[in-house]
Amino acid sequence: MSRPDVREFPALAAQREALAASPSELVGLIEALLLAEGAPLSRARLQHMLGEAIPASALEQALAALVQRYADHPYIDCLPRMMAGEETWSLVANAAVAPYLARAQAPRTARYSRAVLETLALIAWRQPITRGEIEAVRGVAVNPQIIRQLMDRGWIRSVGVRETPGRPELLATTDEFLRDFNLPDLSALPTLDAFGTQGELVV
Missing domain, CATH: 1.10.10.10 (Winged helix-like DNA-binding domain superfamily/Winged helix DNA-binding domain)
Structure with a gap:
């Protein structure tokens, strides 16, 4: 409307x-x-x-x-x-x-694995990035469910395609990612190693 x-x-x-x-x-x-x-x-x-x-x-x-x-x-x-x-x-x-608020609401937390964190870290620090580029850095295939989980959480989004053979999708973070991690902007990100290797994250 x-x-x-x-x-x-x-x-x-x-x-x-x-x-x-x-x-x-x-x-x-x-x-x-x-x-x-x-x-x-x-x-x-x-x-x-x-x-x-x-x-x-x-x-x-x-x-x-x-x-x-x-x-x-x-x-x-x-x-x-x-x-x-x-x-x-x-x-x-x-x-x-x-x-x-805790008295009125049931806990709504989600546990994110190290694989999810590593994927999110690579997208945040090297955006825009393709799934293939993520796999090249991590050395393993990226489970499509990880990408879907991050998109459903509102932390990443598709920002186009790379003009290379196959035209792979480009991924980047969102404003919601900045808000949820209490970051004013991307320049405030911690080091890639510190973020991507902290084990599991509950948000």
């Missing part, structure tokens, strides 16, 4: 002008946008959503105020974070919430 065209709402321009004149209301709107979107939003994305009536300086001040608002919150964090080379903002529950 497509989102309504903002031109359908004549009052929106006036509302944006009011927001520009009311810093506290702008902070509240950005807070609501972060909650509604449910995913990190970049400065450019927020500016697009707010419109040109909101100066970039007002957006910057509102973001700083929002971060300050949550600085002492015991259960919610609002901190800028680099994702795919862009600074983003989101509202996320922090670790203090975990004990309460």
Whole structure:
């Protein structure tokens, strides 16, 4: 379902002008946008959503105020974070919430073998990479179930094909991989040996 065209709402321009004149209301709107979107939003994305009536300086001040608002919150964090080379903002529950969630949810963990970790490590450090290239490094055939398991977990994805005979599929990691391993970007990866040889991993 497509989102309504903002031109359908004549009052929106006036509302944006009011927001520009009311810093506290702008902070509240950005807070609501972060909650509604449910995913990190970049400065450019927020500016697009707010419109040109909101100066970039007002957006910057509102973001700083929002971060300050949550600085002492015991259960919610609002901190800028680099994702795919862009600074983003989101509202996320922090670790203090975990004990309460654990009471309501059954444990949802999965155990990943060393073979899965080695495959994931090679994809992360040498992406984009083909299955054949993974097999050449590991010295053994890659079980298709390993690739499927990593894709189902949301950690890897297909990013095209290599223009060589057979046109093998190219694999790379996802933003979900960065989030799950608490990495701001790929430059923060540990060494390949440290990641791929740690035995089993429970996530």
